[in-house]
Amino acid sequence: MADPFFRLVATDGAARCGELMTPHGIVRTPAFMPVGTQATVKGIRPEEVRACGTDIVLANTYHLMLRPGAERIAALGGLHAFMNWRYPILTDSGGFQVMSLAQLRKIAPAGVTFRSHLDGTLVELTPERAIEIQGLLGADIAMQLDECTKLPAAHAELERAMRLSLAWAERSKRSFVGAKGGQALFGIVQGGDDAGLRRESARALVDLAFDGYAIGGLAVGEPQDTMLRVVEETTALLPGGKPRYLMGVGTPEDILEAVARGIDMFDCVMPTRNGRHGIGFTRYGPVNLKNARHADDPRPLDSETGDRAYSRAYLHHLVKANEMLGAILLSQVNICYYQALMQGIRAAIAAGEFEDFRRSTRADWSRGDIAPITPAVPVSKRGAAS
Amino acid sequence: MADPFFRLVATDGAARCGELMTPHGIVRTPAFMPVGTQATVKGIRPEEVRACGTDIVLANTYHLMLRPGAERIAALGGLHAFMNWRYPILTDSGGFQVMSLAQLRKIAPAGVTFRSHLDGTLVELTPERAIEIQGLLGADIAMQLDECTKLPAAHAELERAMRLSLAWAERSKRSFVGAKGGQALFGIVQGGDDAGLRRESARALVDLAFDGYAIGGLAVGEPQDTMLRVVEETTALLPGGKPRYLMGVGTPEDILEAVARGIDMFDCVMPTRNGRHGIGFTRYGPVNLKNARHADDPRPLDSETGDRAYSRAYLHHLVKANEMLGAILLSQVNICYYQALMQGIRAAIAAGEFEDFRRSTRADWSRGDIAPITPAVPVSKRGAAS
Numbered sequence: 123m124a125d126p127f128f129r130l131v132a133t134d135g136a137a138r139c140g141e142l143m144t145p146h147g148i149v150r151t152p153a154f155m156p157v158g159t160q161a162t163v164k165g166i167r168p169e170e171v172r173a174c175g176t177d178i179v180l181a182n183t184y185h186l187m188l189r190p191g192a193e194r195i196a197a198l199g200g201l202h203a204f205m206n207w208r209y210p211i212l213t214d215s216g217g218f219q220v221m222s223l224a225q226l227r228k229i230a231p232a233g234v235t236f237r238s239h240l241d242g243t244l245v246e247l248t249p250e251r252a253i254e255i256q257g258l259l260g261a262d263i264a265m266q267l268d269e270c271t272k273l274p275a276a277h278a279e280l281e282r283a284m285r286l287s288l289a290w291a292e293r294s295k296r297s298f299v300g301a302k303g304g305q306a307l308f309g310i311v312q313g314g315d316d317a318g319l320r321r322e323s324a325r326a327l328v329d330l331a332f333d334g335y336a337i338g339g340l341a342v343g344e345p346q347d348t349m350l351r352v353v354e355e356t357t358a359l360l361p362g363g364k365p366r367y368l369m370g371v372g373t374p375e376d377i378l379e380a381v382a383r384g385i386d387m388f389d390c391v392m393p394t395r396n397g398r399h400g401i402g403f404t405r406y407g408p409v410n411l412k413n414a415r416h417a418d419d420p421r422p423l424d425s426e427t428g429d430r431a432y433s434r435a436y437l438h439h440l441v442k443a444n445e446m447l448g449a450i451l452l453s454q455v456n457i458c459y460y461q462a463l464m465q466g467i468r469a470a471i472a473a474g475e476f477e478d479f480r481r482s483t484r485a486d487w488s489r490g491d492i493a494p495i496t497p498a499v500p501v502s503k504r505g506a507a508s
Numbered sequence: 509m510a511d512p513f514f515r516l517v518a519t520d521g522a523a524r525c526g527e528l529m530t531p532h533g534i535v536r537t538p539a540f541m542p543v544g545t546q547a548t549v550k551g552i553r554p555e556e557v558r559a560c561g562t563d564i565v566l567a568n569t570y571h572l573m574l575r576p577g578a579e580r581i582a583a584l585g586g587l588h589a590f591m592n593w594r595y596p597i598l599t600d601s602g603g604f605q606v607m608s609l610a611q612l613r614k615i616a617p618a619g620v621t622f623r624s625h626l627d628g629t630l631v632e633l634t635p636e637r638a639i640e641i642q643g644l645l646g647a648d649i650a651m652q653l654d655e656c657t658k659l660p661a662a663h664a665e666l667e668r669a670m671r672l673s674l675a676w677a678e679r680s681k682r683s684f685v686g687a688k689g690g691q692a693l694f695g696i697v698q699g700g701d702d703a704g705l706r707r708e709s710a711r712a713l714v715d716l717a718f719d720g721y722a723i724g725g726l727a728v729g730e731p732q733d734t735m736l737r738v739v740e741e742t743t744a745l746l747p748g749g750k751p752r753y754l755m756g757v758g759t760p761e762d763i764l765e766a767v768a769r770g771i772d773m774f775d776c777v778m779p780t781r782n783g784r785h786g787i788g789f790t791r792y793g794p795v796n797l798k799n800a801r802h803a804d805d806p807r808p809l810d811s812e813t814g815d816r817a818y819s820r821a822y823l824h825h826l827v828k829a830n831e832m833l834g835a836i837l838l839s840q841v842n843i844c845y846y847q848a849l850m851q852g853i854r855a856a857i858a859a860g861e862f863e864d865f866r867r868s869t870r871a872d873w874s875r876g877d878i879a880p881i882t883p884a885v886p887v888s889k890r891g892a893a894s
Contacts, residue, residue, distance in 0.1 A: 160825070160826075160829045160831055161822070161825065162826060162831050162832075162833040164831065164832055164833075165832040165833065165836070166833075167833065167836070167837075189825070189828065189829060190803065190821070190824075190825045190828075194803065194804060194821070197804065198804070198806050198819060198821050198822075199806065203819075204819070204821070204822050204825075205822065206817045206818055206822070417576065417580065418580060418583065418584070420584050420585065431592045432592055433584060433590070435576070435580070435584050435590070436547070436584075436590050436591065436592070438576075439546070439547065439575070439576045439590075440546075440548060442575065442576075443546045443575060445546055445548050445550065446548075446550055446551040446832060446835065446836070447548040447550070447551065447552075447553065449832065450551070450553070450832070450836070451553075
């Protein structure tokens with residue numbers, strides 16, 4: 123019987139191209155999910171996020187449960203209406219932010235209690251409550267509550283957190299049975315950089331039969347080769363007919379290499395966060411617009427594709443002057459770059475040319491940014507402080 | 509002979525409706541100019557500024573001469589290309605910001621020297637240099653350098669500053685003769701709240717024959733009735749065939765009342781600054797989206813006109829969460845509100861119904877915002893910190 127949630131369209135080596143069928147439309151995979159932490163992809167209107175080629179965004183359960191509150195969003199018609207994004211949404215379970223942001227957290231088998239980083243309110247998050255909240259938000263894809271461990275970590279600690287996450291996975295699954303129709307639930311493989319623990323986690327989760335499987339506990343400080351090794355070992359243990367989501371990843375190179383190892387979904391704050399810090403992603407690698415070499419450069423950031431209306435000189439000026447428009451334009455440039463990369467990846471897999479695409483994309487990144495130009499007209503010192 | 513720069517389309521009492529013909533297109537008056545201090549209207553893309561009904565923006569000579577530098581902008585093709593705004597631009601002369609922002613300023617008959625608020629560089633600004641800079645920027649409308657005095661001020665101080673501004677007006681005019689074709693130059697009436705000084709300033713400027721006349725030195729701390737009295741007295745002294753620009757004004761009410769007294773042009777940071785601080789202007793007055801009464805309100809900011817995609821609850825959330833999108837959306841709401849007001853004013857004057865429009869607009873403002881609603885579904889305390 124065909125899976126009503128996921129179908130594979132093509133494979134090329136370990137790389138896969140497919141479709142997620144959600145209540146709010148189709149998600150083409152491999153998919154990159156821009157992060158809308160507080161019900162907004164920072165600095166970009168939803169119609170612009172969409173226009174970049176985005177099929178799905180991620181929203182953060184932890185942030186939204188604290189402010190404005192899941193029940194409030196439900197009463198307002200759900201997260202899609204609230205944030206004016208009528209397309210698919212994946213919500214995380216809140217676990218990752220509880221571990222990284224909340225104060226005085228206490229992890230127990232029942233769940234985790236913590237103080238809100240906003241106002242110190244004591245909050246309890248259990249696997250059941252995480253499912254309930256994601257139902258209230260109306261997520262198309264919900265995630266189990268898990269415990270994510272920073273790397274490096276001792277084996278015993280990784281094992282404890284993995285087993286707790288497994289127990290929570292089972293309770294999440296049970297609690298999810300009553301969730302409203304069409305929503306999908308993903309389990310999260312934990313186990314750090316330990317192949318044995320990852321294997322145990324993956325097998326137990328597959329026995330629980332989730333709609334998809336995430337690999338958590340990576341992009342938490344480990345070297346890239348460790349991450350890719352764990353991805354490769356883990357995807358080999360996951361069923362081919364279900365989507366695989368590498369949480370919190372990553373750089374364009376991380377994404378390309380993880381796709382090559384069978385990953386279908388990604389999320390990362392990098393395009394918007396780097397955009398706010400003056401970095402623009404291009405086919406030839408990231409460009410730091412803060413750099414004075416752009417001050418007199420009339421060329422657009424990308425001379426072949428991308429928005430030609432704004433010069434590097436103007437972007438440099440906006441970034442130096444700390445103007446909102448700099449963050450806005452570069453965040454959009456970066457989301458568009460990531461989505462163009464995903465589109466290139468999908469087309470290459472469908473055409474059976476993924477290896478060529480991977481090689482040429484890496485070659486472009488290695489080439490690096492265009493050379494700076496010397497201004498044609500010398501800039502007088504008078505009244506022109508740089 | 510018809511004035512190549514300004515033509516009156518209609519008058520209704522003292523209120524006037526007209527057109528400025530500039531090298532970058534027509535400006536319908538009365539006109540509101542959003543402020544693009546650092547070559548960007550804060551938080552809004554140029555195409556959105558335009559879509560709100562904006563014919564012309566203002567840019568600040570002081571800021572742009574310091575960063576990125578007027579010669580640099582000229583080498584990059586001028587301010588219109590630099591900021592991707594292909595429509596009319598008015599630049600101020602820099603005088604106002606020198607007085608309010610710069611450190612260690614020294615005013616002499618020759619000009620003003622000051623230290624940049626950015627890096628302490630010593631800069632000299634003369635009437636001639638102000639004209640040169642505005643030519644380098646490529647402004648459609650340039651302003652003379654003037655000295656603006658805060659109110660209240662002693663008569664002797666107002667007189668000194670007014671006479672200095674007059675002397676600078678003459679030098680600006682002389683220096684402007686060589687400016688490139690199509691650019692217009694405005695003189696600035698000074699004299700504070702003193703009718704006699706204003707009269708002397710206005711008459712001497714009119715003798716110099718500028719393309720338009722600004723009223724400076726208002727919106728600097730005086731009560732509204734003082735401002736309107738000075739406006740009324742001053743417009744009576746200005747030639748009917750030339751545009752009149754009330755600098756730095758103001759609230760929607762200031763604008764409506766100044767139009768009633770014969771003003772054609774305005775600029776103010778209020779729509780964008782207030783937007784960044786959570787205020788949305790509506791037909792029924794300003795609404796503070798920070799207020800908790802909006803937290804559960806599914807209605808749009810303006811239920812009859814305006815953007816219906818975002819609820820008050822969502823705008824409240826964005827403002828409370830300090831999300832860029834809150835500032836972006838409210839800045840645009842406010843620019844659009846101001847431009848809709850100007851369009852209403854122009855249509856009413858053209859139809860000979862300005863008094864009706866003024867009365868009904870004031871009645872709407874007095875009515876105030878819609879009443880808050882009680883949420884239909886009570887918001888649970890659990891996991892929903894507000």
